[in-house]
Amino acid sequence: MLTLRDVTVAYDGQPMLRDVSLSLGPGEILAVLGPSGSGKSTLLRAIAGLEPATGEIAWDGTSLAGVPTHRRGFAMMFQDGQLFGHLSVAANVGYALRLRHLGRTVRRRRVAELLDLVGLDGYGKRLPGTLSGGERQRVALARALAVEPRLLLLDEPLSALDASLRERLAADLRRILTTAGTTALLVTHDQDEAFTVADRIALVRGGRVVREGPKEEIGRRETVQRWRLDAVEERVEEE
Numbered sequence: 025m026l027t028l029r030d031v032t033v034a035y036d037g038q039p040m041l042r043d044v045s046l047s048l049g050p051g052e053i054l055a056v057l058g059p060s061g062s063g064k065s066t067l068l069r070a071i072a073g074l075e076p077a078t079g080e081i082a083w084d085g086t087s088l089a090g091v092p093t094h095r096r097g098f099a100m101m102f103q104d105g106q107l108f109g110h111l112s113v114a115a116n117v118g119y120a121l122r123l124r125h126l127g128r129t130v131r132r133r134r135v136a137e138l139l140d141l142v143g144l145d146g147y148g149k150r151l152p153g154t155l156s157g158g159e160r161q162r163v164a165l166a167r168a169l170a171v172e173p174r175l176l177l178l179d180e181p182l183s184a185l186d187a188s189l190r191e192r193l194a195a196d197l198r199r200i201l202t203t204a205g206t207t208a209l210l211v212t213h214d215q216d217e218a219f220t221v222a223d224r225i226a227l228v229r230g231g232r233v234v235r236e237g238p239k240e241e242i243g244r245r246e247t248v249q250r251w252r253l254d255a256v257e258e259r260v261e262e263e
Contacts, residue, residue: 025049026071026175026209031079033066040066042231043079048175048209053201055222055239056211063231064211068177071209072098083174099173101164103180107152113139114148117166124171138166142200158189165197169204176201176208182217194220 026048033041041063048054056064070077073093081088088096107116118135126134139145142162152160161181168176181197182190198221201208212218218225219239226236235242 025084026207027080027082027085028071029080029082031067031070031077031081033063033070033075033077040231041070041077044231044233046226046233046236048207050207051202051205052224053198053208053210053222054224054226055218056209056226056228057213057215057218058228059213062228064213064228065179066231067228068100068179068209068211071175072096072100072177097174098177099168099171099175100177100179101168101181103183107160107163107167109152111151112148113144113150113152113155113163116152116163117170119167120171134170135166138169141169141203142166143196157185158193161185161193162196165200169200169206174207176206178208178210180212181210183212183214190214190217191220197221 026046028044028046031041031044032039044067046054056067058064066075069075071081073088073091073096083096108119111119114132114135117138118131121131121134135148136145139148142165144159144162144166147155147159147163152163155163165181182193185193194217201221210218210221222239224237225239225242227234227242
């Protein structure tokens with residue numbers, strides 16, 4: 025279980041995150057939803073150990089302070105996928121497994137299972153450059169799931185795709201994560217994506233969590249109204 029208590033991140037004395045407290049249970053999917061510049065990606069990087077933060081970030085009650093990124097047992101998936109262009113789809117998915125010195129038979133079986141899970145059975149020998157944007161993101165997801173991370177961090181994973189493809193892939197993303205039983209934290213600015221993929225929503229504005237709860241309680245209309253209200257308040261403060 026991931027627990028955040030009063031997490032704050034500041035750059036040159038300017039707070040980007042302010043006193044964020046959240047929790048994420050096993051197998052749960054949480055979407056951190058907010059506009060550009062709200063601090064949602066900073067939060068993800070702090071959880072990953074890529075940004076220094078004050079407050080507490082803990083897993084199963086044990087603080088992660090001082091634990092380097094590669095020892096946290098988390099995996100990250102970015103919006104551009106960051107695939108190795110010179111490696112086949114199968115080699116990309118199995119890359120981390122090879123680094124762990126797993127046997128070839130085990131790697132092949134695991135890669136085949138993952139490609140079937142993400143709907144790319146039979147794509148193993150293809151190169152990333154021959155795939156569509158949606159297919160490349162499926163490969164990136166399979167690669168992230170390969171090592172069975174205890175937490176998967178998704179940074180705007182569908183934002184580079186066109187609207188119709190993003191909608192279809194969001195539904196597939198939820199199916200894949202729930203089938204795998206993966207605990208995941210998704211950051212996005214897209215309301216439809218957040219409500220399609222996640223179990224719970226945390227609304228972020230100005231570096232603060234302004235509302236958090238099951239998506240049925242948050243409601244899309246309230247989300248839009250809250251963002252508009254915050255935008256008005258910001259304009260008044262500037263004036």
